[in-house]
Amino acid sequence: MLISLLLLACGAPAPTTPTPTTPTPPAASPAADDSFANVAPAKVLEVVDCADRTLARVQEAQWVFWVSLPKQPLQVGDPLLLGKGPLQKVVTCGETTYNDVVVIEQAKVVTAEQVQAALGLKPPEGGLSIAELVTKRAELAGKPVTVRGRVVKLNKGIFGKNWMHIVDGSQAEGDLTITSDSFAEVGQVVVASATLTIDKDLGFGYFYSEILEDAALTVE
Numbered sequence: 001m002l003i004s005l006l007l008l009a010c011g012a013p014a015p016t017t018p019t020p021t022t023p024t025p026p027a028a029s030p031a032a033d034d035s036f037a038n039v040a041p042a043k044v045l046e047v048v049d050c051a052d053r054t055l056a057r058v059q060e061a062q063w064v065f066w067v068s069l070p071k072q073p074l075q076v077g078d079p080l081l082l083g084k085g086p087l088q089k090v091v092t093c094g095e096t097t098y099n100d101v102v103v104i105e106q107a108k109v110v111t112a113e114q115v116q117a118a119l120g121l122k123p124p125e126g127g128l129s130i131a132e133l134v135t136k137r138a139e140l141a142g143k144p145v146t147v148r149g150r151v152v153k154l155n156k157g158i159f160g161k162n163w164m165h166i167v168d169g170s171q172a173e174g175d176l177t178i179t180s181d182s183f184a185e186v187g188q189v190v191v192a193s194a195t196l197t198i199d200k201d202l203g204f205g206y207f208y209s210e211i212l213e214d215a216a217l218t219v220e
Contacts, residue, residue, distance in 0.1 A: 039186060
């Protein structure tokens with residue numbers, strides 16, 4: 001049981017199933033051009049060429065799901081901004097059937113800079129971006145810090161706390177873990193204030209370079 005709780009809190013991947021439990025993640029605030037609705041960049045995990053469409057298995061925040069896109073060259077690892085679209089229960093490509101596929105017409109492979117422009121959040125007044133916090137981790141260790149981020153993963157009631165992973169677009173990869181008595185749902189933006197702890201070792205091989213524990217949380 002302890003190992004299972006650690007797996008949940010630390011964001012370790014769960015065993016994969018043929019179809020996602022939640023194929024359509026909740027939409028975050030749209031990008032500046034109102035075309036995209038990502039909570040976080042969707043990373044391409046698998047690509048299937050299918051007639052006049054491209055099928056891709058992607059991971060956006062904590063969700064892994066299939067999307068059907070207009071024909072385009074994609075590679076594993078590409079970050080995508082995605083629009084909204086309906087869920088199609090069954091899609092057939094050749095002799096293979098895919099379940100729960102989100103049909104999306106607006107999709108764009110982006111750079112880290114474009115991710116920041118579309119999904120980035122400004123640091124709170126007097127606070128830091130997550131990238132700045134990571135860069136200055138040694139000098140900030142043991143000191144109070146404040147960050148703003150969008151929740152991309154939430155686990156409630158682990159060791160009596162709510163565990164959230166947040167991003168702000170200032171890093172191409174990675175997130176910041178916070179724990180709190182309060183919580184925000186995935187997709188919501190929060191301002192979190194806490195003392196920065198670095199090199200936190202929970203045992204069982206789970207280690208945090210940076211973590212904000214018992215954070216005061218404001219949902220924006």
